[in-house]
Amino acid sequence: MKFSRLVLPGVTMIAVTYGLARFSFGLLLPGINESLEMSEFVSGIISSLFYLAYCVTIILSTVITTKEGPRRMIILAGLSAFVGLLLMGITPNAWMLALGVLLAGGSTGLVSPPYGAAISLWIQEDKQGKANTWINSGTSLGIVLSGAGAIFLTPHWRLTYLIYAVLTLLILIWNFRAIPKVGTSSRLKFRKGDLTLRGVKGATPLIVASLTLGISTAAFWTFSRSFIEVAGDYSDWQLSGFWVIIGLFGVLGGFSGSLVEKGGLSLAYKIGSLAIASSPIILSFAPGSLLMSYLSAGIFGCSYIFLTGALLVWGIRVFITNASLGIGVPFLLLAVGQVIGSIFAGWFIGTWGYATSFIIYGLVGIVAALMGPKKN
Structure with a gap:
């Protein structure tokens, strides 16, 4: 096709x-x-x-x-x-x-x-x-x-x-x-995949990394807009613009496939996870600055899409006989991590404030960078 x-x-x-x-x-x-x-x-x-x-x-x-x-x-x-x-x-x-x-x-x-x-x-x-x-x-x-x-x-x-x-x-x-419908071409036959995780080499690192990354991104997805609204004097269109910047720069994350091909999956994962770890840290130091908050949003948007693309490729390589499972497992664990991260983020913010909490989540992202695939 x-x-x-x-x-x-x-x-x-x-x-x-x-x-x-x-x-x-x-x-x-x-x-x-x-x-x-x-x-x-x-x-x-x-x-x-x-x-x-x-x-x-x-x-x-x-x-x-x-x-x-x-x-x-x-x-x-x-x-x-x-x-x-x-x-x-x-x-x-x-x-x-x-x-x-x-x-x-x-x-x-x-x-x-x-x-x-x-x-x-x-x-x-x-x-x-x-x-x-x-x-x-x-x-x-x-x-x-x-x-x-x-x-x-x-x-x-x-x-x-x-x-x-x-x-x-x-x-x-x-x-x-x-x-197309499966089976409409004599050359294409859908092969049923194996749903088990047992004995799949490399599944555990993928699961742990996806869960940790989900936790690390939760504070930004859930509370970043509230953070800058509280910390700065922004108009409504500037607050919505913060969200638009996340999306616009996220389009650049589509190039992760090219980087995986040229530099390898391990390098792409490390670059993406370190970049996404930097975004809440940058925001924590200058939430009242339009330039710095938009810079943080741009880095987050680009690196999030970039990183989910890398996880997607990693998952498909781990579950090589079942592409749907290769996508389903890391994306599910990413969502579970975001649920866990959101719950704790609300508690941390209530206890220590936005800035300290966002630094903590940035550090979790750095830890996630150490959990990437060992091979390209």
């Missing part, structure tokens, strides 16, 4: 599931809280449903993709995102909002493993690493779109979600037409 025929719809599907269905919620939450008269406690519980849904659906998607191939899960992910966004746009109360969040958040778990399987089926082997990392960078495109939506449409969060839903439906139709 032609590289762009699979990668382009893949990039856009990742953009709408991760960027619009998942990450846009935090930016629109103030308006949602005001309209639905939700307390911080209720909105916090609803926000946690994104992580819960992701952890459940990425396991489900990995199992089904392993048994049946990628097409069904990709289409289901788009459908889940569409319905979730639609419900969030028309919701009359917190209960329907929670259902929409579950469906929207679940779409991200459904979508990641099958694209790894699709690439292993239909993209030439020497281009698979590049294809995986570019599809993964679709998260950045979605973050940029959600940031732009927050800048221009924040007072109209319902309209924003309805626009996102229509865009998701169009991209779902594109993917429906672009992703």
Whole structure:
């Protein structure tokens, strides 16, 4: 299959599931809280449903993709995102909002493993690493779109979600037409993978590294915008611009596949993890400076997408006979680490303040750099 025929719809599907269905919620939450008269406690519980849904659906998607191939899960992910966004746009109360969040958040778990399987089926082997990392960078495109939506449409969060839903439906139709059915070609036969982790060489370092990286990134994802809002005198558009910078620079993370090919996986992982460790540390020293906060956001956005691309390649190399498991395992552990990291970040910030807490999470990122793959 032609590289762009699979990668382009893949990039856009990742953009709408991760960027619009998942990450846009935090930016629109103030308006949602005001309209639905939700307390911080209720909105916090609803926000946690994104992580819960992701952890459940990425396991489900990995199992089904392993048994049946990628097409069904990709289409289901788009459908889940569409319905979730639609419900969030028309919701009359917190209960329907929670259902929409579950469906929207679940779409991200459904979508990641099958694209790894699709690439292993239909993209030439020497281009698979590049294809995986570019599809993964679709998260950045979605973050940029959600940031732009927050800048221009924040007072109209319902309209924003309805626009996102229509865009998701169009991209779902594109993917429906672009992703072939397994078995439609006599040259392509889907080989069922092995779901076990037992005896897989290199699985334990991958699991520990993914979990540690998830913990190290949690404070930035959850509290960086609140940090600069408290520490500096920023306008609403500057606060939303901080988010846009994360997405714009995240696009550069798509080049991780090229660096893996040229410098090796071990070098790419170390560069990415050290870069992501530096971003909360930089922010902790100058949160009131627009230049330094945006620099921190740019480094974080680029290194996060870069690093998840490296984890993706690492996982596929470890689970060489099952690409969906190779993506599902590190991404699941990354999410679990973010749940753990978010819980402790709130406690640390309440005890020691933002600056000290962000330095701690930066140090955790440095520890993660020591856990990378030993071989290229």
